[in-house]
Amino acid sequence: MSIVALGRFQFAMTTIYHYFFVPFSIGTGLVVAIMETMYVITKKDEYLKMTKFWGNIFLLSFAVGVVTGIIQEFQFGMNWSAYSRFVGDIFGAPLAVEALLAFFMESTFLGLWIFTWKMVSPKLHVTFMWIVTLASSLSALWILAANSFMQHPTGYTIKNGHAVMTSFSALLKNPQLWYEFGHVIAAAIVTGGIIITGLSAFQLLKKKEGNPDFYKKSMHIGLLVALFGSIAVLTAGDLQMKALVKEQPMKFAATEGLYKNSGDPASWTLVAWANENGHKRVWGIEVPYVLSILAYDEPSGSVKGMNAINKQLVKEYGNRNYYPPVNTLFWSFRIMAGFGTLMLLVSLLGLFFTRKKNQLLYRQKWMLWILGLCTFTPFLANTTGWLVTELGRYPWTVYGLFTIKQSISPNVSVASLLISNTVYFLLFTGIGATMISLVVRELKKGPDYEEKLDEEEKRAAKIDPFDKEAFE
Amino acid sequence: MSGLQLLWFILIAVLFSGFFFLEGFDFGVGMAVQSLTHNENEKDQIVATIGPVWDGNEVWLITAGGALFASYPFWYATLFSGYYLILLMILAGLIVRGVSFEFRKNVPAKRKQFWNWTLSIGSLIVPFFFGVMFISMIEGMPIDADGNMSATFGDYINLFSVVGGVAMVLLSYLHGLNYIALKTTGPIRDRAKNYAKFLYGILYIGLVAFAVLMYFETDFFKMHFATTLILLVLMVVLTVIANVAVMKAAEITTFVASGATFVALVALIFTGMFPRVMISSISSKYDLLITNSSSSPYTLKIMSYTAIMFLPLVLAYIGWTYYVFRRRVKHAPVLETK
């Protein structure tokens, strides 16, 4: 195996794994902040219980997200040193700013949130959680600024074979950044909403659930958040597609599996399979007009196919293969958009069938099952979304400027890469298994566990280490 | 060399100092979980002393890494690709210890011990390999004309670098003990001090070995005689201060002195390297210099503005957090089981 292939494998493995937990914690963090706010406003204990219960699950995902995040920053230097040298003048700045502006805030205020339950007023306490949510969104903004430069370089010049920054504000004004940011944050919101909905649904399916009202209320909040998020994610995704047609036509054509130029109006392919080596579509089902609408918002206009784009790119950038992995992109896109649509429908119908007048949903097991199984869909949609974005940039790391092959660390051996891949794989497996078992355990314990424990603790006169009275 | 290049060279040193000063005691506390405590309550007690802050302390490393990437991309690229397996160990250590905090809190009682161990071992691995990395770096590494480093086992692991690694572990452990003494009540507080008293004796031997090896294995005395000597002496003086303070039970002084030892160590490394950032053992022609491995003036300027604007804010709320959690964590006696 080549070092490039191993390096790419590692990047895919570590970022995908990391990105299971990123939208998970941003999204559930937001829901927890909402729940705690409701507590502060209504003073009802059930919201406090919700905050603590879902907060614990949020903390688990946050912990795994943090530790897997450090790998990312190191990875550029370790595996992609040539890339780091080429683009460091631009790419490093948002990373450093992310740490300074977002990570410090996130970790410090999360520490405050976890340990000051009994020390500060509820209002101040909920403020900590909102600051954490704000900080995680800020961190997304900065890291996406770096990613957007790779997708669509702006504000640079090339000097002595390196990209040099000429305008920091251009980095932030990059339209790609704002599409990605909107889409990613909205996706995180759906993720949070759906996870809480889905896990609540699983709990309601249990025969002996002791506190169904708790989960019904949680589910309601989850559904509202998911509805809001899925409308936003679809809107942002639609805008992103229209930008892609112009900025990265190859990626766009590949997600549509379009080798030959489309007719006018362009029809959209529902499902298809490509022969990637032969650069041909093997079969497909098409729906007339729709692709024109998706690309240009009107029922006319043709879309360029990959064959034509490839020729153009060869002319512009030199002779190499510009075809990305078509089937992967095509199907990834359909999984993402398909699940997006599904989540929108599910949250709409879910809200409809849980309205006060007719709570059909709680009585229909199969409905609860659908909601429960939806827990997994945002993870798949997030992963496939990134596959589209990143694989679709092939063969570039920085679009039009630097290729994947040029980017790898020349001094890193196959053996080193095999070792690091193995180490990460084992760590991830162990941590993932523990994480899942702990979420299940938390669900089994249920929301009333802490209360019971608190009483027991009081009886045992055990001291909360940060309780006010504990300090002298 | 421009003023901005120098500023960022210093700022990188400051960020690493901050990291070792703060995360140093987290590592020490982590190691102490399995080596200093007598029961589960004590483990929980000392973990609680760092609970609210360890994650923030780790951000110093992430910021240092990001700042290195942004202000010295060539240094970052050479260092990180060259120290591949060492950094992998550091990452593995950071990962297992990072999740241990959350997992040990949530797992069933019988599995808690496992995550106590991962916490301790992870906390030991990280400072050890940082020591190995920084010390072998100042010994000089095989860096070629393109700035690529292709080192062999002996370049990474040799007498001096291992002494450096052990010294780093010992310093972190002592710093952690001093922190525990400062932040707890009960038997653990006294035990931490007793351990520290004993270990300071060993640290002296380590410091002498360190200074001697530095003389033979690096060009620091040749290049920067005065600063090298002063900083080495400063490290010894700080150790004496900490040692005396621990005898006199002046807990704050002890803690500040052991933290300052890290700062002196980082200062020693950075001044000794100056004006280089990586030393090539193949030829001094291939050394990476401050002047040829930094970012463009524009990027450095942007970064400087950002740092000037936001660093005070960050320091303010971090300081406030330490103030909020200023009190000692109480000792919880082991209860008779029902």
Ligand code: HEM
């Ligand atoms: C019909 C709905 C959707 C459409 C039309 C859509 C569209 C897109 C497009 C065009 C991209 C590639 C952007 C680029 O390469 O510049 C993308 C990426 C992505 N999508 Fe979606 N998407 C939809 C739903 C979702 C859902 C439901 C999720 C997750 C819950 C999601 C998560 C992502 C992520 C994480 C990325 C990568 C980051 C980015 O480029 O923004 N998407 N999406």
